[in-house]
Amino acid sequence: MKDTFIVESYFDGENHQNKGPYVIKVNDGIVTEIGKAQPLDQTINPSVNNIYTHEFLMPGLVEAHCHLFLDGGELDFKKRSAYLKSDRENMLNVCRKNIDKNLAHGISLIRDAGDIHGLNQQIKSELSEVKNYTPMLRSPGTAIRKTKRYGSFMAREVDNINDIEKLITETSPNIDDLKVLITGIIDFDAGAVKGKPQFSEEELLAISKKALECNIQTFAHCSGVDGIKLAIKTHMNSIEHGFFMETQYLEAMAEKNISWVPTYSPVHFQWDRPELANWSKVAVTKLRQILDNHLEQIKKANKTGVSLIAGSDAGSYGVEHGKALIDELFFFEQAGLSTKDILISATTEPRRKWNCRDASIKVNNKADFLVLENSPFKDLNNIKKVVGLYNGNWSEASIPQLKNLCS
Numbered sequence: 001m002k003d004t005f006i007v008e009s010y011f012d013g014e015n016h017q018n019k020g021p022y023v024i025k026v027n028d029g030i031v032t033e034i035g036k037a038q039p040l041d042q043t044i045n046p047s048v049n050n051i052y053t054h055e056f057l058m059p060g061l062v063e064a065h066c067h068l069f070l071d072g073g074e075l076d077f078k079k080r081s082a083y084l085k086s087d088r089e090n091m092l093n094v095c096r097k098n099i100d101k102n103l104a105h106g107i108s109l110i111r112d113a114g115d116i117h118g119l120n121q122q123i124k125s126e127l128s129e130v131k132n133y134t135p136m137l138r139s140p141g142t143a144i145r146k147t148k149r150y151g152s153f154m155a156r157e158v159d160n161i162n163d164i165e166k167l168i169t170e171t172s173p174n175i176d177d178l179k180v181l182i183t184g185i186i187d188f189d190a191g192a193v194k195g196k197p198q199f200s201e202e203e204l205l206a207i208s209k210k211a212l213e214c215n216i217q218t219f220a221h222c223s224g225v226d227g228i229k230l231a232i233k234t235h236m237n238s239i240e241h242g243f244f245m246e247t248q249y250l251e252a253m254a255e256k257n258i259s260w261v262p263t264y265s266p267v268h269f270q271w272d273r274p275e276l277a278n279w280s281k282v283a284v285t286k287l288r289q290i291l292d293n294h295l296e297q298i299k300k301a302n303k304t305g306v307s308l309i310a311g312s313d314a315g316s317y318g319v320e321h322g323k324a325l326i327d328e329l330f331f332f333e334q335a336g337l338s339t340k341d342i343l344i345s346a347t348t349e350p351r352r353k354w355n356c357r358d359a360s361i362k363v364n365n366k367a368d369f370l371v372l373e374n375s376p377f378k379d380l381n382n383i384k385k386v387v388g389l390y391n392g393n394w395s396e397a398s399i400p401q402l403k404n405l406c407s
Contacts, residue, residue, distance in 0.1 A: 002027045003367075003392075004049045006037050009375050011058035013348040013360030016340060016377050024057065025049075026367045029392025034363055056372040056382070059347040059359040060108025060135075060389055063311060063325045064261050065219075065240055067154065068095040068112050069119045070315030072324065075276060080317070084153060088117060095123045098314070098321040102135060103395050105322035106370040106386045109136045109356065111311070113219075113240070114143035114154035114179040121174065133395035138354065141171055143179035143221070144207070146198035150184035151221070161206045168207070172214035177354070180207055180220045180236065183227035186243060188270060188279060191286035193224035193244065204234035217354065219261070225249075232258060238353070240311070243267065243290055245297040247304075254305040259353055261311040262298055264331040267291055269318030276318075298335035307353060308332070310346040326384060339377050367391050 003026040009018040021037040069091045074080050083090075102110055112120040120139040127134045143155035144167060158164045168178065182204070184194045199207070211218050220236040222228055223243040231239050232252045238259040245260075253260060270277060271287035279287070301308055310332065312324035325346070332342045351359055359368035373385035389395040 002032075002049045003390075004051050005057060005369070005371075006051065006053045007057050008055045009377070010056060010361055011340075011343055011347075011377075012362060013059050013358075014344065018375075018377065024361065026392065029367050031361065031363050031365050031367055034361070052371070054371050054373070054387055056375040057361060058343060058370050058372070058376075059361060060368045060370045060391075061106045061325060061346050062109040062111075062309075062350040063102055063107045063314065063321075064111050064309045064350050065113050065263055065311030065313050066098075066102075066110060066321060066324075067115060067313070067315030068098045068110070068123060068321070069115045069117070070094070071098070072315045072317065072319040072321060075318060088119070091115075091117065091119055092122065095119055096126075099123065099127070099135060099137075101320070101322035102325075103133075103322075103389060104386065105326055106372075106383070106389060107135060107322060107325060108359075108368055108370070108389055108391070108395075109138070109351065111138040111177065111350070111354070112140065113221075113313070114140050116142055116152065116154055116156070118142060133389060133391055133393040136356070138176040138356075140177045140179040140219075141175045143181055144168075145181040146203075149181070149198040150195075151181040155179070155181055161203060164203060164206050165210050168210040168214060168216075172211075172216050175216060178207070178211050178216050178218045180204070180218050182220045182222040182231055182236075183224055186223060186267070186290070188283045188287055188290075191289060193227065197227045197230055199230070201230060201234060204230055204236070208235045219259075232256060238309070241313070242297075243294060245294070245301075247297070247300055250297065250301050250304045250306050253301075257307065259307040259309050259349075260301055261309045262294060262301075262331075263311055263313040263328075264291070264294055264298075265312045265314075265319045265324045265327050266316040267294070268327075268331070269316075273318060295331070295335045298332065298337075302335070302337050302341060307349060308337075308341075308345045309350045309353065310342075329383060330380065333380055339380060342380070343376065 005024040023037045025033040124137045145151040145155035147157040147159045217237040219238040314321040314324045369390040371387040374382040376383045
């Protein structure tokens with residue numbers, strides 16, 4: 001059977017196609033035809049076509065930064081700490097549940113941001129063996145950090161350039177990207193990043209050089225001016241988080257084609273629920289200042305031409321898988337981005353930057369459809385109204401209300 005979609009409008013990955021209704025035909029998972037729908041279209045034979053009529057199609061969403069082995073919805077600090085000491089199978093089950101949460105929110109490509117156990121690698125292997133619909137998963141395995149510095153739950157330690165080159169050579173055949181921890185976490189009471197950058201300029205240049213030789217991209221955990229400057233100067237491919245960003249660095253990022261994944265959600269949760277961590281009034285004020293600057297810099301980044309990519313840091317405290325990526329899209333809207341730019345940041349741009357398969361809706365491309373009840377161009381809230389994910393098969397985790405009109 002062939003699959004035929006009749007939709008009022010769709011986002012093809014670059015532009016909003018809103019002069020429908022349209023007919024989009026798929027055969028063996030490949031888009032074979034796109035055209036205007038005609039009344040009582042005689043070209044659609046229900047005996048050989050599954051016919052689906054919906055309001056809106058777009059490429060599946062991308063979650064650019066998450067930790068699959070962490071449960072962001074667990075708010076008990078003691079339970080979170082105890083979990084990090086639990087057995088491997090328990091952690092793998094958390095990963096599997098988080099995969100389903102992503103699917104249910106329309107996410108068909110996930111980039112994990114590292115775990116010290118290599119759970120992401122095992123989950124990627126499991127997904128590759130599933131015949132029906134699965135999300136694509138990019139994995140860095142474990143990240144890389146300086147000895148005794150921040151990141152023990154996700155990164156292996158290196159002490160010098162020889163260690164760096166050895167680790168990258170060893171891991172590169174099995175990873176999709178290299179996660180580099182340049183800075184630590186934010187001290188919210190002080191309103192600043194804790195400590196100095198982990199790596200020197202010489203060490204980061206060695207990381208970039210070796211990664212390039214091994215044909216893998218780097219993405220850098222980095223906040224604060226000192227860290228951001230180093231990430232730009234040493235040619236990291238992407239800056240993750242990037243709090244305390246300044247306009248001059250955005251201009252340099254645009255010039256050097258460095259992406260930015262702003263991950264607004266974790267800091268926003270700390271500000272929104274300060275009682276959970278018992279933050280002082282001073283800390284809450286600092287949190288709001290950090291968030292306001294972040295929104296302003298996201299707005300400037302978009303105008304400057306920086307490659308903005310949506311990622312939530314799901315798994316962090318209070319940052320739930322699936323839901324948090326959708327929250328990031330609304331934070332982009334708060335920053336003044338258009339619906340078109342928001343959708344590009346969560347569909348086409350990350351796939352393009354990572355050299356992934358093109359998921360644009362056009363003839364001869366493989367289908368990677370997110371089906372929605374209504375158009376997010378009418379109201380961004382419609383991005384939450386998921387009908388299903390489809391790539392030639394329907395994802396069972398993502399179809400609360402799918403109806404095959406031929407059944």
